[in-house]
Amino acid sequence: MILVPVSVRPSSRHGLGLHVEIDIPRGHLLWRFDANVDHRIEIAASVHWQRRSELLHWGYVNPNMPNIVVVCGDSSRFWNFSSDDELPNAVISHQLYCGEHLILAARDIAAGEELLIAPDSDHDYARKMQKVSVGGLQTAPL
Numbered sequence: 001m002i003l004v005p006v007s008v009r010p011s012s013r014h015g016l017g018l019h020v021e022i023d024i025p026r027g028h029l030l031w032r033f034d035a036n037v038d039h040r041i042e043i044a045a046s047v048h049w050q051r052r053s054e055l056l057h058w059g060y061v062n063p064n065m066p067n068i069v070v071v072c073g074d075s076s077r078f079w080n081f082s083s084d085d086e087l088p089n090a091v092i093s094h095q096l097y098c099g100e101h102l103i104l105a106a107r108d109i110a111a112g113e114e115l116l117i118a119p120d121s122d123h124d125y126a127r128k129m130q131k132v133s134v135g136g137l138q139t140a141p142l
Contacts, residue, residue, distance in 0.1 A: 001034035002076045006115065013080040017114040024109040030090055033100035037073040040065075060121065062100060070100065082116040090117045 004024055011017030024030070041055055044067075059071035071077065082088035089109050092101040103117065 001037040001072070002031055002074055003029055006075060008075050008078050011078075011080050011114055013083070013114070013116070016078045017080045017116075018075060018078050019112055019114050020109055021111060023111050024105045026105050026107050028105045029102060030105055030115065031076055031079075031103040033070070033098045035098060038076075039071045039073060040068050041071060042067055043069050063120075065099070079115055079117055081119045081121075086116070088116045088118045089113060090115050092117070092121045 002018070005021040006018045007021055008016050009019050041059070043052055043055065043061075047055070055069045055071055058077045059069040061069055072079075079090075087106065089106050090103050091106040093104050095102045101121075103121075109115070
């Protein structure tokens with residue numbers, strides 16, 4: 001569950017993104033898992049491929065639980081990755097809450113900035129960034 005005021009607006013990275021509405025100091029808690037809002041779903045072979053694709057697109061895979069996708073039930077699902085040539089303004093903490101890493105501000109974040117997290121926060125990052133073929137057409141990364 002996102003713990004700071006944000007708005008979902010067009011992203012310079014991909015589709016829509018989370019933009020903070022207030023200045024956030026370095027080290028501030030940005031997100032934590034909340035079972036009332038966020039959902040853990042097992043990605044079994046029996047899950048239909050379309051549903052599996054949707055879950056993996058909107059959720060993230062905790063590296064410690066590679067068969068589980070966490071789908072955020074709030075606007076957190078619009079969080080984007082930083083690019084290879086920039087430092088993220090949000091980082092995963094070593095602290096766990098309900099088995100999930102807390103996400104903290106890596107530096108002071110100015111109001112209006114998009115929240116960006118390091119790619120290694122999602123065990124499924126490499127697949128998300130690959131171009132996929134759908135009916136012979138190349139599509140943008142998921």
